[in-house]
Every structure is written in structure tokens, then in C-alpha cells.
Amino acid sequence: MSPVQPAIVARIPRLCVALGLAAACATALAAGAPADTPAKPKTAKELLDASSPSEWRTPDPQDILYMQLPAGRVVIELAPRFAPQHVANIRALARGHYWDGLSIYRSQDNFVVQFGDPTEDEKQRKSIGTARAHLPAEFTRDAAGLPFDALPDSDGWAPEIGFSEGFPAARDPAAGRAWMAHCYGTLGAGRDVAADSSNGTELYVVDGQSPRALDRNITVVGRVLKGMELLSVLPRGPDPMGFYEKPEQRTPILSVALASDVPVAQRTLLQVLRTDTQLFAQLVEMRRNRRDEWYKVPAGHIDLCNVTVPVRTPPASSTAP
Amino acid sequence: MSPVQPAIVARIPRLCVALGLAAACATALAAGAPADTPAKPKTAKELLDASSPSEWRTPDPQDILYMQLPAGRVVIELAPRFAPQHVANIRALARGHYWDGLSIYRSQDNFVVQFGDPTEDEKQRKSIGTARAHLPAEFTRDAAGLPFDALPDSDGWAPEIGFSEGFPAARDPAAGRAWMAHCYGTLGAGRDVAADSSNGTELYVVDGQSPRALDRNITVVGRVLKGMELLSVLPRGPDPMGFYEKPEQRTPILSVALASDVPVAQRTLLQVLRTDTQLFAQLVEMRRNRRDEWYKVPAGHIDLCNVTVPVRTPPASSTAP
Secondary structure, three states, X not given: OOOOHHHHHHHHHHHOOOOOOHHHHHHHHHHOOOOOXXXXXXXXXXXXXXXXXXXXXXXXXHHEEEEEEOOXXXXXXXXXXXXXXXXXXXXXXXXXXXXXXXXXXXXXXXXEEEEEXXXXXHHHOOOOOOOOOOOOOOOOEEOOOOOOEEEOOOOOOOOEEEEXXXXXXXXXXXXXXXXXXXXXXXXXXXXXXXXXXXXXXXXXXXXXXXXXXXXXXXXXXXXXXXXXXXXXXXXXXXXXXXXXXXXXXXXXXXXXXXXXXXXXXXXXXXXXEOOOOHHHHXXXXXXXXXXXXXXXXXXXXXXXXXXXXXXXXXXXXXXXX | OOOOHHHHHHHHHHHOOOOOOHHHXXXXXXXXXXXXXXXXXXXXXXXXXXXXXXXXXXXXXXXXEEEEEOOEEEEEEEOOOOOHHHHHHHHHHHHOOOOOOOEEEEEEOOOEEEEEOOOOOHHHOOOOOOOOOOOOOOOOEEOOOOOOEEEOOOOOOOXXXXXXXXXXXXXXXXXXXXXXXXXXXXXXXXXXXXXXXXXXXXXXXEOOOOOHHHOOOOEEEEEEEEOHHHHOOOOOOOOOOOEOOOHHHOEEOOEEEEHHHOOHHHOOOOEEEOOOOHHHHHHHHHHHOOOOOOOOOOOOOOOHXXXXXXXXXXXXXXXXX
16 A cells, blocks of 8 residues: 555565565465466465454453554453443543543563553552442452463463463462453553452553463453554653652553544444354464464464454444444 | 662552562561561572682683673573584674674563674675684584583473573483573574574574573573563554564664673673572472462472573672672
8 A cells, every 4th residue: 555565575585574464475476476386275364354254252341442542542441241340430430530531651671561550659649530449359259250361381370371251361260260361451450458458540551571470360441442552652661670760750641531422423432252162273273383384393282362352443344243 | 878778668568469580579578577587587688798719610601702882781691501502603793793783673572682683685795704603503402411400390301400500401311401591581593494593693682571482492502691681662563473574663782792702891790699509409499389478379489491500790809790
């Protein structure tokens, strides 16, 4: 589309390199292959392009948060199945415009960005309006009744790993508990030392190597569906924990609102590939055992946090929520 | 030290939150605890402060690269034990000022930044001077004769994981091979489809979730010791693989030089904690099983790429290399 696009495609062989999109690479290479070359296996993009509408899930607009930053919109999906009381509070906070005018006040390299109200003095903190000041810890939940699409791959952190409606999660069948896992893009509710000291006002997003040690130690409330690249590039704070030194270094939050409270025309419509589909299992297998020309040794394994659940803008033909 | 430091410390309880430095948090809390509280276990910082000089390794200046960016210096340690021919070529390229005036031309979110010469036309590419145009693939090496400090933790990617003189690595005893692992900060040599198509000119640094599927598929040449936060915040390119659309969006490289070719007064002196020490094992165990007040459930496990090997500026009393 852009003038440099052909140049980038032509350059791909040299840069297949540290690829991550080996399928795209293989496609680019195949374009120049003789016509009698045996048919290549389908690429991830080709499989997704051929998917049916029923393989996609459209999140409930009441579970979608838009965080508006000067650089653009971050779209977050909340996970009420895992943290119903925190999610209810976050909805109340968003409806009360709690975060509007607050900031991202922490960016720690290879770990998290964090936002909310950095004021320490309880009396000077922004009012939480109708939201609840105290919530129970929601670190884990009953595994019974939870959709869970297990991966067969081993994991040092949990007996079972997989996805629950698109959210990376783990499960302990012996204990009958399940929880969301800390992967890139996971949204959690900051707390003090007491387990039940989070109320959803201070939230963090993981933007580094998956800090799975936090699993079962903090309430996870959702994940970022779109716009991670607006958060992950924020300058790191000089403090060892990434707090900024001066208030003006913080990134202002213009607003955080529920999609259901935003006019339809202003919504960012997104769909998430259903993780209970054969297509999803096939895409995971393609990454577990890469079969394209670039890879010489398929790994035979994938870590939970290496799996990306596809998110798309619905094609023009599908029905808006 | 800075005016806001007391405020940050006072704020820690609220923000222990998504911590990662739980030890520091516990210390801050302990400061306000009554005098008869039982003695706390030592923090990581306290253990490191009490370390002896022999527990630290000073890298050979011939193995250290300084990449000078407008925002500052990135310090890289090369790994000649793993990729001797690539490292020799990279030294020749640095001595020939190959990268000076080139750029970081790719930044893909949750994956890598990549630098070198983006020119596709072979004839128009920058001269590599006395460096070799062709090198063998150095994906793995003989496990015999390699220092290897194994972790006991399970790993889905390799039979054994651990550290070799500070570099995250893996080993397959049955096959008798070892290789460096792709973790945050790993430096690798980009290649085309052919295994032996890298020559060290195009290098990438991992700045996302560990892409361990690349292990044994590409030549890893070193890791970043300092300055990751200068690379990890670079704006992501709009292309799916993170290439910038316009040349002016690239980050210029002022120079890449070997520390041994830089006057001593201009060097960034760094030491790396030896990974064959009891102290290192102790620090890893502290992260594998967090015992501070903030953590409620110790994980009993750590992933290779969750381990940070401490790097320090040598104390004034130690001898400069």
C-alpha cells in the first residue's frame, strides 16, 4: 500500500532473521518460487482469512474499557468470570470518570506500567465516587464451571495451562482452583501487603517477560486487546521500581470509559478468536512446531505466554454488536 | 537522595502492588515495624552489598561493545564461547566502524529491535571492510568444556537450563550440545533462510516475551548488560514485523565500538555476578520462593528468563580492568 511496502517485502529474506512472523516470510519467499513447487502449508494469515464468523467472539461492550492517551486508544477486555467484584468496581470507577485526568505514573523496564492516583495521603486521594473502598481478594476462583481450553504443554508454574475465553489461565485440578496468568498485556489490580487491599483504582499492565510469580498473589482483572505498543514504549522511570521522578514525566490519561458508555460510532469494534476452536488449536500447533523453511529445529513446545490469541477488526460483512 | 525519594518510599505500601522488588518493599515496611519484630531475612540488595570481589566477574574489554545512541550508551557483552566466528566478525566490523551512521530500523512490539544496514541491494550495502562475508551457522556448540551452572527448574524448551558465565543457556546432555537461550536482552545475528546466511552485520536484541522457539535456529552472539531501557522504548514500526515506514523514523547509531578500543576513561566499567557462586544460587532461590510479606503463595519455580543476573558498577575500591 505505502511506497516502501514493495521494498520491505523484497527485503524479507535478509530479515526473516528474528522473525516471529515466519509464516509471512514463507509466503513472501513462496511468491518467487517456481509454479511446480509443492503446495506450501497454509499460513496463519491464510487460515484466519478463511475462518468463519462463528469462530470469533465479540466481547460484551460492558467488559471493554477504552483508555484514551494522548497517543491513542488502548482497548482492554475485563474478565468478570475471574474477578467479578473487581470488575464491578472498575465499571463503577470508569462510569464515575475516576481515571480521567489521572496518569500513568510508573514504567519499569521489562515488567509493568501502572496507572491511577499516585497520591499517598488518603485524604487527598481522588474520590472513588460510588465504587467500593474495600474488596475481597480474587486471586483464584473455583475451577468448576469455568470454560478452559487446555494446552498440552508443560509449565513449571501450574499443573495445567490454557485459555479461558481468550484469557491466558492456569488450573490446579487437585485444588479445584483456576486463575489468570501474568502474560504480556495482562491487567492486574495493585495492592498493598494485605491480600484484600486492592480496590481496582491502581492498575498495572504487564509489558515484560511474563512475571508468573505474581499468579495467585494478586487479582488479575483483564487483558489488553489492542494498543499495547502505546504503553510499552513509555519512558522508563529512573526509580528501581520505575516511578517517575517528576509529575510532568507521567503520561496523562485523558479518559477511561466502558465501551457500553461510548456512542457506537466511536467504539473500536474488535473480535477475539475463540480459543475453543479447532482453528485456534491449529494456530498454536503451527507455533509449537514451526514447519516453514526458515526454522531448522521445531521446538515441540510452547509457553503459555508465547501464544497470541488473534484479535481482529470484524470484517465489513459481520454484524456490529 | 532526590527530593521526591521520601515520598516514593512512603508510597511503597500502596504500590507494592505489581512489585517485582518485593524485597525492597519488605525493607520499607520493616523500617516502620516495632523493634521487637523478629529479624527479617536479608534482602537481595543486602546480600549483594555484602558480596566479596571474588564473586564478581569483570568481562574482557574485547568482549564488550558500546552502542552509542542519541539517548545514551547500550553496553553489550559478546559470547565468544558460543559463537567464536561471529564474535570475531563483529569485532572486525566494530573496528571498521561498520555500524557508525547506520540505524535501528526495526522495532516489533513484544519481540525485538534490529539494527544494521537496511539496504536490500547487495551492491549498495555498506562495505564490511576486513570482516568475512560468509560464516558458518553457530546455533549450538559442544557441551563439553563449557561452564554451565544448571538450574533445577523444569523447562519445556530444553532438557537442562542454566547459566554459562552469566549468559542464559540450555543444554541437551543426550546430544552433547549447548546453546544460548533467547531471553530479554539476548543479542542474535539475523539471517536469511539458509542456516549459514548470517555474518553479524544485522543484529537483533530481544525486548519482549522470551522467544525461545528461536533457540537452536539462529546464532546468538551475546546479551545486553546495561541500557536495555534505551532500546525497549523505541517506537514500534507500523509494519507487522516492526519495520519503520520512513528512514527518518529509524534511530541513528552514532557508533558501535569495542570497549578495548575506547580510552579507559571513557569506558563504562561493569561487573557481572558470577553464576557459579552460592550467592547467585541464593538470589535465584529468593525469587523462586518469595518469602517476604507481600507474597502469599511462593511459586516454587522460576523460568530461565525470569532470572536476572546482577550487573554492577565496580565499587571504588576494586581494581579497574
